[in-house]
Structure formats: C-alpha cells, structure tokens
Amino acid sequence: MAVATDSTTPKIRFREPQIEMAHGAGGIASRRLVEGLFAPLLFRSPNPALNDAASVEIGGVRLALTTDGFVVKPLRFPGGSIGELAINGTVNDLAVSGAKPEAIVASFVLEAGLPTEMLEAEVRAMANAAQQAGVAVVAGDTKVVEHGKADYMYISTTGVGSYLPGIHIDAHSVRLGDKVLLSGPIGDHGITILLARGELDFEADDLRSDTRSVFPLVQAIAREAAPGIRWMRDPTRGGVATSLNELARDCGLGIHIFEGEIPVRDTVRGACELLGLDPLHIANEGQFLAVVAPEYADAAYNALCQCSGGESAVILGEVREQPAGSVLVTTRYGGSRIVDMLVGDPLPRIC
Amino acid sequence: MKFVDEFRDPEVINKTAEEIRRLVDPARHYRLMEVCGGHTHAIYRFGLKDILPSNIELIHGPGCPVCVLPMGRIDDGLELAKDSNVVFTAFGDMMRVPGVQGSPLEHKARGMDVRIVYSPADALKLAKANPDKHVMFFAIGFETTAPSTALTIIRARAEGIHNFSVFCNHVTIIPAIRAILDSPDMRLDAFIGPGHVSTVIGCRPYEWIAVNEHKPIVVSGFEPLDMLQSIVMLLRQLKAGEAKVENQYKRVVPWEGNRAALKAMSNVFELRPYFEWRGLGFISQSALRIRDNYAEFDAERRFSVPGVRVTDPKAAQCGEVLKGVLKPAQCKLFGRECTPEHPVGALMVSSEGSCAAYYNYEHRKAMATTLAWPA
C-alpha cells in the first residue's frame, strides 16, 4: 500500500504486511492497528484519545457518536444472541461515554442461504433489547453476500446519544488516589461463548452471557457522583485487564487492583481454572468500569449497589503513581503481579 | 473450589511464610530451582516472590514442553497438515508458537484447518466424526501428558479408527534435570520437583539427585501453600545438611507412580535415541516416539516429514536462561527484539516460559509500591 508523499498526509506507523485475527481481538495488536493506521489517516491525529464514543458538536449541541461490529459465533448462546449484543454493545459504548443512548441505526451483512427464521429471531432480539434499553432503532441497511462469506450474518450498529449533565469523561483527568469501581462479576460472557462453541466439550448449567444495557447503572452513579467521574469503559474484548491497561497508558499512572475484590462467579471461575484462563482477560457485555474521585467514590459505589443489577459492584482498586502506565494486581497474600493487555484472544492452556 | 481454596488460604500462607523467614539463615543465599513451567506460572500468578525473603532465589527450570520444542518440529507438523484433508489439532499452548512461516493460528487465518483441543480424546472424537478427513494431533508435554496420548492411541486401535495420527513430541523430565546439573555454570542448592509429572513417574526417579548430587528435592503441588510448604521442607533439609527426596504433594502423588499410566506409555512409546531440545541441544534418551506396532498412528511414518532444523539466532541466550545461568532480563534480546508478541526464542513463546512469565508479570513492577491487602 503506497503512502502518499504529500507532506500534509500523515504516515502510517502500522508496519505489518497483513491483517491477522489478533488485530480484532481488542488487545495490543488491535490498538496498534487503530493507533498506527486508522488514527493517523482517518482521525488525523497522532495521539487520539481512543474512547468508546466520539464527541461531535452539531449546531452548538454536543452529541456522542459510536459504532460497533458484531461477528460472534455461535449466533445464539445462553443469555443472549448476536442481535442483543448488537444493541447492548452500542448502548453501552454510549453509556460509558456519559451519554444517554437516543437512537441506533443498524447495518446487516447477510449470507445467502441464511434461513429466514434465524434472521427473524435476531431482529426480534434486537427489537426487544432496544425496548429494554429505551433506545429507538431508526434506520437500517441490508446487504447479502455469497454463501460462505459472512458466517450467517454480521451486524453493525451505530448509535448517537446526548450527554448527561455534569459528566466529563477524560483519561487525562484521572488523578492519584482515584478509585476504580466495577459494576459486577466478570468473565460470564466470554466463557459462555467459549463453551457454547462446543470445541472444548465442557458443559455448565449456571452459565450465561451478561449482555444488558448498563445505562441505568451509569445514570445511577451520575446522579450521585457526576463531578467525580473521571473515566468509564465497558470491558468487552480483552476484558478488564485490557481496559485498565488502556487507561493506564492514556493517563500515565499506575492502576492497582486488589485480587480479593475481583468478583467472579463460581462457574466462571471453575471454567477459567480448568482452561488456564485469567478472568481479567475475558470479555464482558454487561459490566463497566468507572474511575471516580475519592470524595465521590463511596457515593458512586452505594448508588451502584442499590441499583437493580448493581448489587455485586465492588471498589476494585485505586490509582497510584507506579508502575506508571501499567496495571498491578495485589494478591491476597501481599504479593503482586503485572497484568498486561491480551495479545490476541485468550487461549486455553494445559501447561 | 475444593482442594484448591484451602491451599490458597491467606492466613495459612502467612503462617508458612513466617516459618520460611524463621528457617532461613540470613548469611546464606539460597538458589532453588523449580523444574516445571507450571510452578513458574504459579510463582508469578500468586506473587510468591514478594512474600519470600530476599535471600531465596527462585530459578526457573526447563520444564516447559512448549519452550524446549525446536522450531523445526512446528514447521514439520504444519507441513504435514498442508493437505486440505488433514486437520491439525493441538493444545491452546501451541497455537501461537511461531514456525518459520508462522504459528498454527496464523496458518489457520490463511485457511489451514487448525483446531484447538483440550484433550487428545477430543482429537480422536473429531476423527470419528469426520471420516473423510485425517485428524493429526500435535502432541507435546512431559510424562504428565504422554500417558493420555498413549491411551488415546490405544483407544483408537480398539475402536478401529484409521483416520487419526499423532505427531509425537513428548519429552521426559529426568534428562532435562540431568542436563541442568551437568552444566558447569550451575550452582543450585535444591529442587522444587514437578508435582504432576510425579503423579505418573512417582518419586523414585529423583533419588539420584539426592544420593549422587546431594541436592534435596521436594515433589511439590501447585497451589501457593504447596509451594511454600515445599520451600519449608527444602530449607529444613538444607539446614540439617540433608539431601533426600520428599513428597509434599501426597494427596495426589503416589511414591511408586501410576502403574497403569506407565504401562500405557511403555505399550505405545519407546525412547528415541536422541532428541533436540531448544536451548539445550541434543539429549540422548530424552524423548518418546511411537512404537512399530502402533506405526499406523505415527504421523511421522504416515506422512513424510521434512525434518526442518531451525537454529535460534546466536544472540538469543535461551540455553543459559533455561539452565538458570542468566536471568531473562539479562538476555540482550529481552524486551526488545524478543517479546511475548514477537518471540525470538523458546522461553518467550509460552506464557510459562521464564522470559514470558517474567515479562508478563514482572518487568514493569520494579518501581511499584506493593501494598498490603486492605482490612
């Protein structure tokens, strides 16, 4: 690919000759692609603040705008389906940007041969999720590609939202002593998908995706603690570890989390132990992280706990000076370990 | 989780850590090697180094089957699977290990049929379900894993499955330990012995370490309490000037080993005269191959194997790090050309390899303030 020699066109820093699966996994490789290729060319920014949603000003009004693509396999799994993810995923990106989701448009790429009842099921799921999330789906587009080119269906959703008053999300506003809050147990979605694929031959009854809109929870902490909310993110692909590493890099401080506080349900924990996976790296679709100034942290935490669906919220950790740019987990015995971003998707191990 | 949580209890761990502090001689520097990659992983995962006194040095041994696999073997295995009828199956650990033309996952992205399996039994099941394909299982592991591969081959014969084969890279632990002890630069005081390998081979095979080399060895479990208790037992031996084999992992490891597992292994496998270990060179009688009477399940005989040999760049000092002579950070390539994302040498490739573990869990910790868990 030729890079323009025009001196006003930024050069790309992305040096890899082809795109690999790892570039879509939400970890280090993904970030390299976005920062090294998309950002300089599309965003025209050497160091873009890569948030969940972008802020655009139209006619004097600030709006949040975001988009997401959904390619999950299998399409249906305990607790949800691709349609639900498509709505909740975009709703959540808006929510953690501090915005009320207002409208969504959806784009479908369908594989020729897709049974209609499958499509209908997903569209119904989307309608349902949209209704529950209080957001309107106002437009859509459909393309059909040849058999074998789309894994049944891919869905993209783009959402627009209006900012909640008093919230300003900015990784650079994070300060020493800020608290890190987590809305609930982690790992449910990713483990559910892993087992639902069937390749590993594990079964569990008590396992379901946590897909849901987190907006009610965000609204709850906004009411009590808006001025103190520095940063929020929904830890999807790459898990809590990746989201907090992104924050650490963006704010240049150290994020400390207390292992004893990490909420993981028994079944998820059992699966992680069996497969040698770290819950911190597993995708979630119904949780969010918030960094809150210490004087507001308790109010935010209490507001979360009292909210339906927020009962398992925890204060996960806090922001310190070192290790700068990294995430440190303190074990229950006073030992510690660095937790890095994922390279690609989490892989089961036997060693 | 039963038999897990009890051995992660913070109170008992603190007590054991106190006992370790009581036992160490402040004037002495202890060099303890944990042989097994799983122990390396546990040390980092539970932050055990932080609760040990600073004069106990844990040296990471060569017991990482992914790390010691020469790159050429991965290329050989992938070459066999280039036929579109062949399904390449392997544990997750193997999937990102780079061959000359890329890792199994990268081959998958380019269209090869590559699948992760949790068990060799799953690979066999895949063969049964896909009679028009040939399923090849890329087998790795020490004696912990070899019996499962052996039993799977036995089952394949019993069930008359013909579209299944194993590319066998199983290695044995004793020659690796011997290579460490034979190394002239080596100065070790004692060994934390591989707990799960020992469920198969028992504790007897380590007796020469105590008797001939005069080094204590304690066969250890993998929970933090297991490892700390093993260190207590080693310190007690060192204090008393003793050198013997002890079994800390009694709840699971039988002193005589697992006869059925050993029988399955000797039924199906025999020792190769020699095998190349990445970082350690050729070691005789250190690896397994499939016996003649099971030749139909031997991928190396069913297909023609190129026999690719790839040498690591000279600058990669994997051998010295494997033997515990160098620390990962002391290798010139560490953290620069060689990272978990772009591994140059063996020890960065697997998450339990010394270099990868050190990189993932430690390298930025230098200035971290460690805090006690808030009450």
Place this chain on the structure above:
Amino acid sequence: MCLAIPGKVIELFPGLPYLATVEVAGVRRKVDLGLLENDMPKSGDWVLIHVGFAMSKISEQDALEQMQTLIMLGESEQAIQEVRGYGLEDADEPEAS
C-alpha cells in the same frame, strides 16, 4: 504439562467402564478414567484432571493432614486442630528464632 484441576466424579456409565462425568465448580466434562484402572474411582470420589484424563485419585485424608501440618507450623506437636479452626493466634507460643 502441569495444569491439572481437582474434580468430583458425578456420573459413571454402565457400558463404558472408563468414562465418567467429572464436575469442577459447576462445569462438567467427560473424563477418561483409563489411567486409574487399577483403582477405579466411584461416584463422589475426587480425581485430578489433566487434558480430559484422570491422573490420580485425591486423598481427602492426605489433604487434611497436610493442612493440619501447615497450620501447626511453629506450634507444639500435640495441638491437633480442625482445618477450619484458626484459633491458633490465641495459643501462647514463644517465637522460635
């Protein structure tokens, strides 16, 4: 080679003597018991699982003894405590130096 997890045998299959369903914290899998053919586990037994095979039976007795040994560290040999009874801070024991 080292990741092995304790699981409970919850189901055996009459026609297939070497197969069992084993459960770990609510996650279930079929596990091959062939390596334990000399001492086959029964339903309710705990086994160590590695790559879908049972490597060893777990001795509850040994586990208990081990915990007691650990808890007794630095204490007199006569103090036998229940695993869960962490009242050892109360015992007055001179610190060994």
